[in-house]
Amino acid sequence: MQSSYSTRELAPQQRRQAWQNAIAEIYFPLELAFLGSRIFEGTLEAWRLGPVSISRNCSNGLLYRRHEHHLVEERDESFLITVPEISEVRFVQDGQDVSCQPGGFLIERSHLPYEFSHREPASLWVLKVPRDVLEARISRPERLATLRFDARSGAGALFVDMLRIAVARIEEFDDAARHLIGGQLVELLAASVTSDRRVLSGSSSPVKNAHLYRAEEIIRSRLGEPDLTPQSVADACGISLRYLQQIFEAENTTVGGHIRSQRLALCDQRLRDPRFRGSISEIAYDCGFGDQAQFSRTYRARFGRTPSEARAEARRAG
Structure with a gap:
């Protein structure tokens, strides 16, 4: 199943609210602050692969805020794995402030307030994974939030490559195959983050x-x-x-x-x-x-x- 949103056919005064509605539909409710250009432009596409989804988000500069009041009626926690393609992005959550350039990816947690922003026009790939699905592969996935991972080689690069390949060929697969591919994406994600020593390094020796x-x-x-x-x-x-x-x-x-x-x-x-x-x-x-x-x-x-x-x-x- 695919969802598509674009501001191209909308009047300039309608675009910002339409984009806010699309973001809430694909991810979850967020407060948006539009940066830079007076006339906002954006396209957003999303594809379901079983319990996970892939989206491609292209837009002018934006600041997304997740507040406490957004969490009041939220029950199911998700993680967003965000891969910037053309511009640097900034993410702030739980006292941590991290930036990520193309060639890496970030992990964001839906059940804590955060800020996510890019001042320049950006193209983002985003994998949305329910907590229980990620937790089946990676224990205590909340430890991954605010970490920046390398996507230039190894399992990280393969994970990002498969995001793009899955979308390019998604029409060739039935629902069962899409569910399987979604699981394989999460397995690749788990392989890429568990190979990073930081995932296991806490306060222990x-x-x-x-x-x-x-x-x-x-x-x-x-x-x-x-x-x-x-x-x-x-x-x-x-x-x-x-x-x-x-x-x-x-x-x-x-x-x-x-x-x-x-x-x-x-x-x-x-x-x-x-x-x-x-x-x-x-x-x-x-x-x-x-x-x-x-x-x-x-x-x-x-x-x-x-x-x-x-x-x-x-x-x-x-």
């Missing part, structure tokens, strides 16, 4: 960060095992359970909580994926939950709806 990375990898690869426990993760890492707990406590979480969160995110992803035709109980068991009733209660507490409601909602949207 390099040794603790190495154990944290190893534990995260073990948990992601063994979510389907119902007997995956903090002790078994510690054993696989070759460290004591207490030491492992201290590492996760430094990240403001627990080992058991992280395992549960990753399992729930994977279940939610599969419930919303039209390719997964299995029953809800099969999805729960495949993701490591041994008790379907307990899974349903935990899922509802996390997402505010039952697994059946989530699947029905995804089918209606499809």
Whole structure:
């Protein structure tokens, strides 16, 4: 599905409000301040690929502000991965101020106030990813916000190349293939950011960060095992359970909580994926939950709806 907006056919006095409406439709509500040219010009196109979307945003200089009042009625958090093509952009969130030139990309978090701006005319590629989809690949994705990543080589360059290729050939694919491509884009994004040492470097020492990375990898690869426990993760890492707990406590979480969160995110992803035709109980068991009733209660507490409601909602949207 494609959405397209352009100011070309509009009277100059109508363009700014039309652009504000288009931005709210494609991303979420924002306050806009128009910079530079008196007559605003912009084009905005967006394409759905399963739970994620790609957009191409071309416009004169702009300042976008996300305020606290925009968050009051927002429930589902998203991350915007923004790739500037022709001009430098500036992003301010949570006390961090970062600029990004072509050849890199930024990650923005929807559930915190922010400012995003470019003074010169800009062309931006933007991948919008729901938090649960990103969290299924990258633990605690909020750590990525305000980081600038390299897109000139390696996985970062491949990620940006695939954004462009996916849009260029999107009409050749059916809905199932688009859903698959959306997932592959998120996998490439995860590969590019997890190869950056900053993603795992918090307040812990390099040794603790190495154990944290190893534990995260073990948990992601063994979510389907119902007997995956903090002790078994510690054993696989070759460290004591207490030491492992201290590492996760430094990240403001627990080992058991992280395992549960990753399992729930994977279940939610599969419930919303039209390719997964299995029953809800099969999805729960495949993701490591041994008790379907307990899974349903935990899922509802996390997402505010039952697994059946989530699947029905995804089918209606499809």
